[in-house]
Amino acid sequence: MKTKILEINPKKIDLAKIKIAAEEIKKGKLVAFPTETVYGLGADALNKKAVAKIFQAKGRPFNDPLIAHIADTKELYRLYKQVPPVALKLAKAFWPGPLTLVFKKSELVSGIVTADLDTVAVRMPADNIALSLIREAKTPIAAPSANLFGKTSPTTAQHVVDDLSGKIEMIIDGGKTKVGVESTVLDITVEPIRILRAGGISLEKLKEVIGQVKMSKELEGGFRSPGMLNSHYSPQAKLILVEKKGDAQVEEIRRLASEYIAQGFKAGIMAKEENQNKYDRFEVKVIGKGTELETCAANLFAILRSFDKEGFEIIIAEGLKEHDLGLAIMERLRKAAAPKQML
């Protein structure tokens, strides 16, 4: 299959192009499209055959459920069994935006979308291309991140080309995504509400709106929900995350980099801007200022992919502060650093 690339300017959306992409969705084809978090690999969420193609293209196991993307909060009444007040409260505060709400599904939603769970994950993305596409397709769009299973998520159309070219019908190129890490996934079937995956909406912001929120046990190192593998977001290079603080962090990274280079490996360092000069003998890529976590999140996946493109075998990464978006960044770095495992 030859993958068509459709360039759309996010600031001046060409509706004729959106309609072309929406036609593909209606025909049961796969279209990758930008959202504010990462690129998604979309299919008509109400078409089982189309949804099955997503799993094939990504090499994703069927036990990993998908998010249904909507452009109107009213759609919740079709997708959920009933709509709890807290869903409307969260939607009002954070949609469109990087927040996914998991609640009991309606009959309309097939088990192929939800990995046979009785819940479905729904979100309204804050991206005009994504919203127009959903509106024109006149159906919720099921979409995981548009990367090969287990790999780093895509924040540019080129990343999607690198992973999925020849395997999907179309890629909409709408430039670089803004947030850079995926949505926060919230389980709203339980009291208190639980975060299943840290992401673009921080724990701090959620607490302002709904008070008590718990991290899932999985994030604390125990229980695992389907699809939430320990090893994920992995670059091809081996990633080593150094979580020490201050001078100890710098020293440990210098020691590790020297050791790997002495053994003949091509090793690079992902550092905060303020520490860049402390590694002057080494190859360094800067993720952003340690205090500017939004910038760091936006750069994270593109940097990991650029190490791979340049043939690095080892990436040694500085840990970041674990508040606000730092929580989402560190969750991804820990998974990217975890030893690869079979399902």
Ligand code: TXA
């Ligand atoms: O920002 C995002 O969320 C991006 C963009 C494209 O919207 N999408 C994304 O999808 O990251 P994906 O499939 O890569 O991650 C979805 C996560 C998975 O970890 C999955 O296990 C979880 O959401 N999930 C989906 N449905 C669920 C459900 N019913 N119960 C629990 N977890 C669920």
Ligand code: MG
């Ligand atoms: Mg993903």
